[in-house]
Amino acid sequence: MKPAWIALLAAPCVALAQADAQVLQARGRDALRAMDCARCHGKHYDGWSGPSLLAAVRDGSRERFDRYVLDGSERGMPGYRSQPLVVRELDAIWAYLRAQAELR
Numbered sequence: 231m232k233p234a235w236i237a238l239l240a241a242p243c244v245a246l247a248q249a250d251a252q253v254l255q256a257r258g259r260d261a262l263r264a265m266d267c268a269r270c271h272g273k274h275y276d277g278w279s280g281p282s283l284l285a286a287v288r289d290g291s292r293e294r295f296d297r298y299v300l301d302g303s304e305r306g307m308p309g310y311r312s313q314p315l316v317v318r319e320l321d322a323i324w325a326y327l328r329a330q331a332e333l334r
Contacts, residue, residue, distance in 0.1 A: 258326025261319035
């Protein structure tokens with residue numbers, strides 16, 4: 231059993247990591263909204279005329295997700311490699327979608 235003082239020292243680190251994750255997810259949410267991804271992928275990104283982004287991050291690899299977002303797909307999704315916001319926030323977009331996928 232660990233001494234109580236170890237838990238007291240670790241608590242601020244855990245809180246900081248959780249806060250960092252929330253900030254990262256908020257940046258991802260904001261980037262998705264700015265790019266209007268809901269227009270094709272649905273209000274909650276669970277699919278509409280485009281496939282579910284939640285399923286894509288839950289069932290697919292990160293490499294595949296990056297490739298589709300940056301380079302587009304043969305099924306009509308444009309690539310966003312030329313969009314600085316998307317390139318800069320790709321990790322945040324992934325983090326936000328992963329968190330949403332875990333909630334559903």
